[in-house]
Amino acid sequence: MVREADRKVTAYHEVGHALAAQLLPHANRVAKLTVVPRGRAAGFMMPDADDRLHVTRPALEDMIAVALAGRAAEEVVYGEITTGAQNDFQQATNIARRMVTEWGMSDRIGKVALASDQGSYLGGGPQMQPMSEATAQEVDEEVLALIDAAYGRVLSLIREHLNGVHEIVRVLLRRETLSGEEFSTLLAGGQLEEVPAVSLGKVPLPGLT
Template identity: 80%
Template sequence: MDEARDRVLMGPERRSMVVREADRKVTAYHEVGHALAAQLLPHANRVAKLTVVPRGRAAGYMMPDADDRLHVTRPALEDMIAVALAGRAAEDIIFHEITTGAQNDFQQATSIARRMVTEWGMSDRIGKVAHATDQGTYLGGGAQMLPMSEHTAARIDDEIKTLIDAAYTRATDLIGEHLTRVHEIVSVLLTRETLTGEEFAALLNGETLEPLPPATPSTPPRIAG
């Protein structure tokens, strides 16, 4: 069931893919950054799985627990943005470099922030006014911005940036506070390649995992030095 879920959501595993060790390390810190924020922020969905095994177009991924709530609060949305940006925050803290790995994260964070401001009336500065609608769009296509002045559009852009900057600061502070534990978890993740949510929570609490059982003969992933 887990494999079927992962295949549908992320695509097939790509264990034959040649991955540089430096890229595996960046991926590990990136995904542990997501996982740390998901596990510690009060309104975020907890970690279900964490892996550095490439799957589909992803070099690795953090899968959160399924979320069945009908209504999402502003604090929960702010935590979602922080979780989305925490991977990039971890890269920034550890490597002091910018990579292309956070492209989808930025798109997700920006989409949430924009909807908070333009659709859900969650901006005190912009007010409880709808500036976008998803009604009457041809074949879906997402929300369409309503007519507005240049001044209002600029204020909306400023508010979106404010939400994202605040979330990025929260993620950076959280990772910096738990940096020693981040290093420890990354070391384990690079060795085991995949962690369950329970294993990640145990490591975050300073516990030690049971040794892995002897591996059955298989084709190992090719790692480029």
């Protein structure tokens, strides 16, 4: 059984992802939000299917921001962070690094490919081309800059909508799962039909009385 403290952290984490997905202009909107464990995940936010053939730099920057928004929500609400964002950081870092090394989206390094799929062992992903130590440092610095900028955006977003985040978490803990439409209704300040609380009961939330 999931500890109630962990369930609350998961709720804030997933609502953070959902808030960014719903409000950032180039992100995929929310399809589903749940705190029901599945596999190793304590909960998840499912975005709408993405059928774009070409992804722009602003869309990639919003993908990074959405990936980091769960961690940002934990920091804003609890003033500390947990280990639950490991996969989120891997996803965000992978996107940022590919922007810099594969897709020519680096302002500092230029429109060059520093990684290639050609000759990769057993399809093990893009392989970095030989580069100088100075270039490698520039890659690392630009990846960090992309991630820091995205994290700053979602921190501001969550602080701006913190009262709404608390209310959505309250409802999510009671219902356990929200559809994209239900999430949109709550984010806009609307109400959902009351349902019986889950067996764990009503939980006091940070910042609420």
